[in-house]
Amino acid sequence: MLNAHISHQPVSVMTAVNFGELKMSHNPAETLVAFSIGSGIGVSIYDPITRCGGLLNFVLPDSSMLSPSKAHIQPSMFADTGLAALFDALSDFGAQRENFKVVLAGGAQIIDQTAEFNIGHKNHQAITSLLKAEDLTIQHADIGGIFLRTLRLDMSNGDTVIQTSGQKEVTV
């Protein structure tokens, strides 16, 4: 079952997409925001033709490594089940893959985090590979480092804004 929130509010509104959540919108007055992304990754996908989009804030790379029942409860915790849920939701909105603008932010790492335990790096590898398998191009990716990021998707124009802690915002 898709764990997605669908909003149609007429007034300007900012909707938080928390850790392990997926939210969708086609309300031009709405901005979807994933705050404080650490080793997880925020995935923003927007279709400028249908003017709908979604923001996934996943935390772990692969649901099959852990209990599948947990992925069933909250698919957006994982890259694989979360991205599938995001595609399903976009499809329900009538979005077309050839129009997708894909932006990624997150995948931060603790200093000296070794390969085996480097969840941020594994999240990046997982989402990149999943998007490649779908023949989707990543328009922009701000990944890695040691600081938190906030990712916003402005539904009025599809602008995606990345704010890295202590740095200037970048608009894509």
Add this chain to the structure above:
Amino acid sequence: MTHVDDIISGIDTLRPIPPVAAQIMVLAEDENSSMADIADLIVHDPSITASILKICNAAHFGLSRQVNSVREAIALLGLDEVIELVLLNATAANFRDEPDGYGLGEGELWQHAVISAHTAKILAENHGFASLKHLIFTAALLKDIGKLIMGRFVAFSYEKINILVHSKGYSFSEAEKEVIGINHEELAARVGQKWCFGDQLIYMMRHHHMADESARGNPETALIYLADIICMMIGFATGVDGLAYRFYSEVLDRMKLTEKDLQNAILNTGYRRQKLDKLLNLV
């Protein structure tokens, strides 16, 4: 008075832990104390009783009936949960303030403290340290109390700290030490000494970032460290210091933790957050 002495004197601006909670912390560290000793302390303290009843009877707490005594609360919730409520209630007043310097909003340091304390407690139960879970919970809850005092000094020196972290490969607490002369974990230990905490609790607060190699072999401190890095990776109420701390794989290796264990711990911390959000609003 030196600059560092001036910072340490800031401990006096904190609200001290209520005596009963401090006694519980001491008992939690004493292998010869029993749960009955702790229950007796709680039951006989009027202010703690009032606080516990207020929390338990709040609509959001979700109990099916009104609770009229601490003994009833213990019967309904279990002594472990009541002890946690006492400890949370005793520390909340300080953590509600918004610390300058670390880029944290109001209550965010408190959120981080509570979530990492619960994560550390679950790790303790799962890794053979259930008998020390209250001590481990308390150490995780109080490990960042130094940030409440350090904040304004970090704010003043942030540019220098940021350069060391971004350009010189320092961890945030290494940069604090270099620029300010003391870091937040050293200051947390000073708070513990001033408030007469037990040696083990002070040690765990002092070494929660594992900068001292000898601490990496201490399994109780390792649980605090692990809970902290899980919260950092998830991004729970983490400020401008972000993930700028060191990862020591040897700590996880000594605990025989696999990648799957770490991912499970991250997942479970995430699931637990929703439950804790309600608690955070009550205490």
